[in-house]
Amino acid sequence: MAKTLASEEAPEKASPGEAGRSLRAPFLWLLGPAAVWLWVATILALLGSLKLVDPRFLGAWGWLTFGRISPAAFLSFVYGFSIPVGLSAALWAVTKGGRLPLLGRRWCLASSFLWNVGLWGGITGVLAGESRSLSWLGLPTFSLPSLGLAYLLSAVWLVAALVGRWEETSLASRFLLLGLVWIPWGGGVAALMLHDPAVRGVAVASLEWWFNDGLLYAGLGAFALGIVYLLAPVLLGCPLAFPRLGRLAFWSWALFANLAGTAHLVGGPFPLWMVSLGVSSRFLLWVAAAAVGVGFWVAARGGLAEKKVWDPTWHFLRFGMISFLTAAGLGALLILPAWSRYVHYTVLEEAQLILFLYGFLSMTFFSLLYALLPQVLGRPWPSPTLAKAHFRLSSYGISFLVGLLVVGGFFQGVGLDDPELPIHEVIVSLLPFLRSAAAPAMALLAAHAVFGLHLLWLVVESGSNRRVADEVAVPGTGMEGVRTS
């Protein structure tokens, strides 16, 4: 299973070589803007959080009103950062870690250009008040054609390459394929239907949630799980345990990710079967997550005993997996019928989302970037200290942010359930938590700043030393990231 990298790994000294160098541009075109979008997302999120500290902060500007920057922050994170990193993971997998040549190189560059143009337009549109407020479908219409075209330009041949270079046992390829295919399938259908005047009524809301959870779990989640399966063998020296269970988990994930969305509609204007379907799918997603988790920990226990050096790839990956399991568990717990009345519409649900987005997706993505970039650029990360700072700041930031929202959400839920307690008092009891959340948001901004600077340093250094690099750098061991000495 998941021999994607290991199988081609035979010649130890093989540095990225010709193929690797031709990948430099596509990867940088994908990941450079992604780092910028991560910044944009974090700044917007911090502004949003400051607006909850004092709603009058920057209050005169419509384009910075809370209801616009908070969706804009999530949208930039998902479309600006997550999807390009997911595509990089697929690119990495189909080129076998940069060892095989890339056929659609020019298409790839065109695609990231179009994607970013579309997205700048889209996010500006959201801030300018062009959004239809449909969560992950909230990007304005005019940005959709360019985003769709851009995605297809790279996804079509990535899928073709993935299928062409298929490896029987690789679970990484399966998950990456799911991510690659789900996004245009789900996104295309959702976008077309939303622009059909005949689509009216509550189906608009179930469409919205089918897409939301599909994008989160079957799109981005699948990318991140693909990364887990891609990196684990290299980090742990062995693939994840229980491959058959993993395969079962894959199929459950693919199916139930598509059905889980209606769990958000508890108490809404929907027939009971729809909501029950969502609730049970959430549970089965958790079971699938646990199956992946068991395979991961069993492999980790065996493979990691002798690892002494601080390796960012491993630390980010482990944090990502812990968040993944917690978020999946929380997702199933929160929709238990007995709880729902206390937790629905509270920031507890937001906590689960943030744990999934920031804790699982972004940390797993960072893990990939720490492994991938030194190989593509032919240089190790310049500073282990910066990598460590990035990890510390983000792990503390995420943990505190989620913790505050969980506790705050509990107060909010109990308060909302008491009809005698005016809304104002409910919110007042929640405010200390919302306000303190600005501190971890600041920590996350610092974390992403550290990462951005480190990345810039790496790119500049590798650019100035491209010749020398070939001789000196990375003795091509698997996907080792920063070498701590």
Added chain:
Amino acid sequence: MTEPKRVLLGILLATGVGWLLLVWMPLRKLGPASAADGGAPFGRAVIGGKVYAANGCASCHTQVVRPPNLGSDIARGWGARRTLPTEYREEHLVPLGVLRLGPDLANVGERRTEPYWYYRLLYDPRTIYPGTLMPSYRYLFARVPLLGTPLPDSLSLSGRDAPPLGFQVVPGPKARGLVAYLLSLKRVPPGETGKTP
């Protein structure tokens, strides 16, 4: 069929099942009635609905009343009964919402019937709810010269907010649309007694 193609087909099918059950079926069963039945809403309230969406009111407000066993919504007076699919039947905009940092608005037009109250709320929520979390939407208002007597819906403002001499503050077209929309939020299922939407 080779293995990767099987996987690909499986993925497409799994996604299709979700679409069929959660999108296509509800659209058939709960979607718009026949074209003869009035059709999609139109007018100022629809424009206001777009303003509601574009300014992200749904990031703090929901528009759904849950049944008594799933929450205190009815006890709080947010509606007389749970929200039914028919209440949204003809609408493009279904802002059920995700987070309650403010009251539910499914029936706010029933509770608050005075346009001027809404204008004051949107211009400066703190004049109505001191210390509230709701932001001001004064960018939806316009400052226009005062010619003779003030316009009927010009805001009476004092202190720091007062416009300079010879000017008045009136709701812009977006604020008017938004308030028309909020006033229209009286979700009574067709066929029931009471105001029809």
